[in-house]
Amino acid sequence: MNKRTLLLTPGPATLSNTVKQAMTIDHGTWDSEYKDVTQKIRTALLKIGHAAEDKYTSVLLQGSGTYGVEATLSTAISRGTDTVLIAANGAYGRRMSEIADYAGISHLDICFKDTEPIDEKIVLEMIKKHSEITHFALVHNETTTGIVNPLSNLLPKLHSLGIITIVDAMSSFGGIPLDLNELKPDYLISSSNKCVQGAPGFAFIIANKKVLANTAGNSASLSLDLYQQYLCFENNAGKWRFTSPTHVVFAFYEALLELQDEGGVKARYLRYSQLEQQLRNGLKTLGFEPLIAAKYQSPVITSFKYPSSSFNFDNFYLYLKNHGFIIYPGKITEVASFRIGNIGAVYSKDIARLLRTIKDYLLRNQPKTSNQ
Secondary structure, three states, X not given: OOOOOEEOOOOOOEOOHHHHHHHHOOOOOOOHHHHHHHHHHHHHHHHHOOOOOOOEEEEEEEOOHHHHHHHHXXXXXXXXXXXXXXXXXXXXXXXXXHHHHHHOOEEEEEEOOOOOOOOHHHHHHHHHHOOOOOEEEEEOEEOOOOEEOOOOOHHHHHHHOOOEEEEEOOOOOOOXXXXXXXXXXXXXXXXXXXXXXXXXXXXEEEEEHHHHHOOXXXXXXXXXXXXXXXXXXXXXXXXXXXXXXXXXXXHHHHHHHHHHHHOHHHHHHHHHHHHHHXXXXXHHHOOOOEOXXXXXXXOOEEEEEOOOOOOOHHHHXXXXXHOOEEOEEOOOOOOXXXXXXXXXXXXXXXXXXXXXXXXXXXXXHOOOOOOO
């Protein structure tokens, strides 16, 4: 395997050398420098999301992105009085329903095809029919396939109806421009190892302060109580409640600086988009059809159908791995597919090398004819 292996996945992402270097120094959780970095991260996240500091706060939480989703759902939604409508068109939307079941949260589900975006008209009709709905949740960039779900019209409409909105922006925040002041979500969730290009270790939630303030006592979990986590940060100058991933926090801070140096989210979105186009067009010329229509496609990860019924993904995967690339298998059962991501420290020359490697694989593994 090559010394530098590229993670062409929707996270964890390939890290820059300087982000990796930031994890080589040990830090104490009570150290004032560490708490100061935590507070700087919290403030930076609001700026990235264009979230006004007088309306929003950010809360960091140990664990993966799913920890952040579970903490948000179980804290934001009161059991016995509230009902959340969950719109799903992929595995991560459906995971929200599973979390709600575990937490004893009342929920209604509205499911769409994995290859089609969530239809806001159907969502609004559902809310009109069910007056018990108090909350709404969806995944913005559903990495099951790479489809982007609409937010710009839907979220403000739900806000005007008094519906509390929860957005899983796990693989879009930091890579796709978002303006929370305009969108008005009440909760937006992401994690350290996605488009900001940090290492895995914590989730973060940008929350409406007034809405969060009304959630005391909702959570049935000690460690996943988002409200108590928020209070600890606020009352202790950036101190985490329980043991925090210190190395990952400093790496994330470095990643935030590198995001700024790149030109911010707009510049990163442009890079990701250009890489996605290069990947999509290159693989199409090699006989791979994209699963998602271009108008719904995110710049974060792209799904491709198998080129033939004889295509052996396991062999394909191992060949790419042995040549320095890690990709993902498909995540839907209806169509045989695989996924390739563009986030992280990945650039045009890397995608060009990947395409050459795939072309070489196809030449080595094309079916032999009777004349061969």
